[in-house]
């Protein structure tokens with residue numbers, strides 16, 4: 001396959017969809033050997049089919065703000081691929097949301113969901129709605145208006161949305177309430193639900209916990225553990241919160257968090273009540289991390305900078321895409337960082353990944369590292385189908401096993417001749433093979 005020609009043609013078809021094109025290129029680069037060894041995939045047009053979503057649904061979301069003004073946002077659901085299960089993936093509410101971002105996330109989700117070992121296809125959705133500065137009632141009205149359009153496109157065996165940036169427990173509650181009213185059904189159509197109404201225990205923590213379970217396996221390949229390690233985390237949302245908890249539990253010291261305004265550096269470590277305060281900060285809809293430094297005097301706020309300039313052993317980017325670039329990667333390497341594991345989706349630029357891999361730093365891509373969130377969503381779907389709820393220890397044990405299995409799949413499919421584990425290749429190959437074989441079995445669709 002001539003990758004450059006293929007990517008040129010794809011760019012002509014989807015001009016300007018930078019993030020989507022970036023995600024497709026990364027996967028195709030990893031699949032070179034697999035495609036040579038399996039010419040049947042080419043004859044069945046698997047690549048041409050897997051890179052285009054089954055369908056893209058867009059709608060307008062009109063709603064009224066607290067001042068009585070009518071606001072109109074755009075809503076989307078990208079149903080990408082359902083070869084191995086119902087479409088499954090989060091909803092993102094952020095002003096930066098556009099089709100390119102949702103297509104990149106939906107595309108990544110196909111392989112991530114395949115890696116979880118659970119039967120889930122790939123999808124993603126969201127809106128350019130900005131939760132910043134909105135009141136609780138505005139958020140409720142927006143969620144209700146959004147669901148008024150989305151509800152007939154989804155279903156517990158069709159398409160199961162969940163949270164992502166800007167969509168947490170509160171939003172899932174409002175969305176689910178409206179779905180239930182319209183469909184007149186109490187089903188597992190959304191995951192991340194409240195514990196008393198069908199949600200799985202530890203789903204809020206799962207992405208962050210899973211990220212650290214995966215990073216623990218990565219460190220173990222070098223005979224290392226989290227004990228005594230200094231850890232830099234970006235973001236201060238759901239994923240960063242779960243990751244900070246688990247790193248602390250494993251004996252590591254989290255020294256940074258970040259927001260769009262800058263980062264906080266706390267040499268005494270971010271643990272206990274400081275981690276709990278992150279929840280307050282997120283729920284305030286203020287979009288800034290600076291108040292953390294007013295609350296805790298040991299924390300210093302560094303405006304407009306990213307946390308990667310801080311000396312650390314392990315870096316866990318948990319905020320958003322393309323937040324760790326080539327220079328950041330070079331700084332991390334220079335400062336002796338041994339492991340970068342992506343809690344967010346595609347936070348490292350391709351140039352940053354190249355630097356880390358060239359220097360043989362442990363590098364885990366988002367679709368493997370952060371798969372614990374959607375895996376626990378899959379467990380929530382199972383519990384809903386069975387009308388049962390498992391205790392937290394049981395869900396956590398299953399999550400831990402899944403993350404170990406994903407790590408093993410990456411090692412099996414990504415270990416190079418020199419012994420270096422190319423987790424990017426390993427995750428892409430393992431995730432792809434299962435979906436491609438299912439597509440082969442099901443005919444040209």
Ligand code: NDP
Nearest residue numbers: 164165166235236237238239259260287319344345370373
């Ligand atoms: P949250 O909304 O809870 O938090 C997102 C965090 O990233 C916030 O701190 C947010 O700040 C920050 N952020 C957003 N944009 C920027 C930016 N441009 N620069 C710096 N910080 C920014 O979302 P999650 O924690 O759920 O998601 C974080 C990442 O993890 C995303 O990449 C998401 O796709 C991924 N992920 C989430 C999963 C989940 O289950 N929730 C599962 C797997 C992956 P602010 O909102 O103030 O801009």
Ligand code: 2IT
Nearest residue numbers: 089090162163164374377
């Ligand atoms: O990126 C992701 O994997 C998520 N936001 C979670 C998706 C889900 O369906 O739980």
